[in-house]
Amino acid sequence: MTQLHANCVAFDGQGILVRGLSGSGKSDLSLRLILRGAQLVSDDxxxxxxxxGALVASAPEQIAGLIEIRGLGVITGISHCRHAEICMIADLVEPGSDDIIDRMPELASEMLCGVSIPVWKINAFEASAPDKIEIALAVATGKMRIIS
Structure with a gap:
């Protein structure tokens, strides 16, 4: 088992690993996805x-079902599930950082626990970030495709 500093949410069991530095918007973006019908798997x-052959995510027992919402505190009662199969990674990029989001990026992936997972860079604070995540998930699961 590996533990990452990341959030995970899932739509119908299809997990999205949300990674980024502290304050990069992991919990904020996760909350916006939850309000669109996703379930929390883990926060932080x-x-x-x-x-x-699949990568499965879960929350450490002591934080299962909890999410920290900046300005409110640690909240319970959010829709959550125990585990999800990771289908994609959203690497959060802060505005103005040296990490640039390409307009037409090459498809990228990363090996985690021996499983290859597609990765997209996302600015969590853009209004369209939840839309981009849902579209990237549809691409990752074969429901949509990118024309090269």
Whole structure:
């Protein structure tokens, strides 16, 4: 098992790993996705394990079902699930950082626990960030495709 400093949310069991530095918008973006119908898997720390060729995420027991909302505190009662199969990674890029989001990026992926997962760079604070995440998930799961 591997533990990452990342959030995870899922739409119908299809997980999105949201990574970024502290204050980069992980919980904010996760909350906006939850309000669109996603379920929280984990906030701030995510446990990962490979199972039958899939990467499965869960929350450490002590924080399962909890999310920290900046300005409010740690909240319980948010729609959550125990685990999800990771289908994509959203790497959060802060505005003005040296990490640039390409207009037409090459498809990227990363190996985690021996499983290859597609990765997209996202600015969490753009109004369209939740839309971009849902479209990237549709691409990652084969429901949509990118024309090269």
């Amino acid at each position: 720390r995510t446990d990962l394990v490979a199972r039958d």
